[in-house]
Amino acid sequence: MATQAHSLSYAGCNFLRQRLVLSTLSGRPVKIRKIRARDDNPGLRDFEASFIRLLDKITNGSRIEINQTGTTLYYQPGLLYGGSLEHDCSVLRGIGYYLEGLLCLAPFMKHPLKIVLRGVTNDQVDPSVDVLKATALPLLKQFGIDGESFELKILRRGMPPGGGGEVIFSCPVKKALKPIQLTDPGKIKRIRGMAYSVRVSPQMANRIVDSARGVLNKFIPDIYIYTDHMKGISSGKSPGFGLSLVAETTNGTFLSAELASNPQGQGAAVLPEDLGRNCARLLLEEIYRGGCVDSTNQSLALLLMTLGQQDVSKVLLGPLSPYTIEFLRHLKSFFQIMFKIETKSCGEELKGGDKVLMTCVGIGFSNLSKTLK
Amino acid sequence: AALTTSDSGHCTAEEAFASEDASEESSLLSSEEEDSENGGDIREELTKPLQVSSGQKLKSENLIDETSDIEDLLKEEDDYKEENNYSIETSGALKWKEDLSRKAAEAFLRQQQATPNLRKLIYGAVTQDNE
Incomplete structure (x- = not known):
């Protein structure tokens, strides 16, 4: 990791x-130019700067150089250190957004990572903490990352x-x-969900559950959608509500979908029924796409396959997302x-859209930072 | 009736006689139609060999020649047609066996072009050189 490779x-x-995470794992320095160079407000945004600060916290000996306008970034990664940390994420x-990066890095720390993240738990852009908890953690367990301390817990909800x-x-x-x-996703066995509401009527969550069940009950009887209404200091600073749904298959694949209400003062009010x-x-769309890994976690699965032992890993994915395609290039x-990429059409079996079978041999990445006991 | 027919050789007279005979017989025998018909048939059978004698024979021979010629032509045509049909049928029946390797190659290339090469789309043309 500390070896000096030529920079990208x-x-x-x-x-x-992606570039910063892969740079940290591979130990190769990275130089990024022209960051919004032609924008009216050039340079790195607050949330990107916050991510870089987070990387600085979890590593030891990283060198980060940003020019005055913030349009050029040079990042020379240090060792992944871990430990008990706190981080205030940009709202x-x-x-x-931050957790996705941490999920890639956390298994390779010197000390087990235990971090408190503050900010927005559910928004309309990034995968929510609920979804990551329900899909990414079981995926990491497939790779052998498991233990008592392996958890993701929502202490307070913020919209x-x-x-x-x-x-x-x-x-x-x-x-x-x-x-x-992972080549056979199996059949859908149960659907679980979480309807949350903060700083609005607790009835909102019930209305969401009713309408969601109205659609899903036609397909499978085993549905349970929890309602989560947080009060007081646990409810964050802004009102809002939303729903995340997770379908579990017989072979332990988790497929997810989620929606959140428009932020206060932005866009039209959303009816909880809609x-x-x-x-x-x-x-249902996500189930149609199918595959053994949820489309939000495709890149995480591919990364962990790449970093695995020098053995063949296979995974069946649904249609590749643009993010995953760029991730493969990186x-x-x-x-x-x-990767060896084979298209598998499922026309005859009526199992949804075309699938892609991804095969690779791991590079035999081993965690050099971990102390031997 | 047999004598009259031998003289003329013309169909009309004979027919007239026959018809007369038939009418006579029918009148005589009255009731049973079957018998009269049978008698007529017998007479015709008797007359026919006599008809085919002098000039009629030549004519008939000519006719036969002509017909045989036509038949030959027709036969040839038929044969020709049949041969054609035969060749078409056989070629149709065995067509799928022709150029199997070439067809397999074409089908493979078609398949290759129909399914997008994701590897090439993702990694670009460099991978082709490596492969």
């Missing part, structure tokens, strides 16, 4: 998070624009990852790993 150079603000993005949410994430460290063979119905339809430039 990129231009533009897209996929900044412009959800905690999910944009005010935020005020708080979550605690702790993850054990692993020396090496298990290769995975939100519930639309969210249920989004879940994996190639940082780790020289190219």
